[in-house]
Amino acid sequence: MPRREAKVAAIVDSAWKLAREHGIAGVSLHALAREVGMRQPSLYAYFDSKLALYDAMFADGNRRLIQQLDLVKLPRDPRAALKKFFAEFVAFALEDPARYELLFERHIPGFTPSPTSYVLAEEVLARAYKVINEVGITKQGDIDCIVAMVAGLMEAQLSNDPGGNRWIRHLNRLVDLYVDDALERSRQS
Template sequence: MSTAGLDRRSRRRQQTIDEILDVSIALMETEGVAALSLSAVARQLGMQPPSLYQYFPSKLAIYDALFRRGAEGFRDAQRVATVDAAPEDQLELAITAFSRWCMANQVLSQLLFWRTVPGFEPSAEAFAPAVDAIDDLKLCLQQEVDGGRLHQDATSDEGIALFTAITAGVLSQQLANEPQAAFETGRFTQLMPIVIEMFYQRYRGKKR
């Protein structure tokens, strides 16, 4: 989170919050996403565990802040990738940017997409950037419909569900089997263009 426009005290507080989240991610990388420990976070930061409650009232609150960070991250990655692109290129650029982000942020990807923390549900505020990302996806699909490359049904609830299921499935396989591979060389991520073409075949437009 940017600290621009905050007073000194608020900046220091936000910096501490960011440090807590960074340490949490590092611990989750080594211990597992669901195994996050407040005492371990405090120990890494050189503070007493009760001091964490000044910033987060519970472990679930840390997960919530991390969920929001992750959702903002992949949403913004997609937007940067498509901002100056031609409409017919935006869908592939968006899913490529999303895939690259997931591979570079595997801990957050697990928290966002694979329900690895029992009992955790993101707050509406934390989930809002993910809703934005789905709206962006719908816009990309609608542009393909308007261009005659996809049928209108591609923007239906079924179409959105199918697109997210098949692309997330590719990423799930990649992260489960070859987490260290590059996007370009991953055994499963190399299949992403084929998967997208399958989606186009399912919702073929007049110009395809």
């Protein structure tokens, strides 16, 4: 890795550290520069603007998520694979709420992922769709529902009891409940 790219990576890492400490919106360029041992204007040698920094973080977060999803060995059984996929996704979110906030919520005014960063987000989405499809769920409405249910459990867990499992422990049961119903409905039609 060239020295410049290594530096960029180090800056992004420090930015994540600040985001974990003060929230994703609480990352300031002054604090970031201090964290990496530079002065604030020097950051502009690596990022054109603060939104460009967020964009690099967005891409980095999605890349890490893809990598983490790649590492997990999914069971052959589609249902078990779906549960494992969701569990991995949830673990990724709970591991770093600020990262989840940047990747999946829209709390930074003016920030929109650049096209090249967004393809990474679409890659994540594509993998989710694949594992959902393979369990036999193909209708858009059913996919929307199951994704929204999982997100609902995850957000409740994140905002009310991060680190616990009060909501997340129901994940597999809810997935079974919905998938059984969806398959039954498609069998009948």
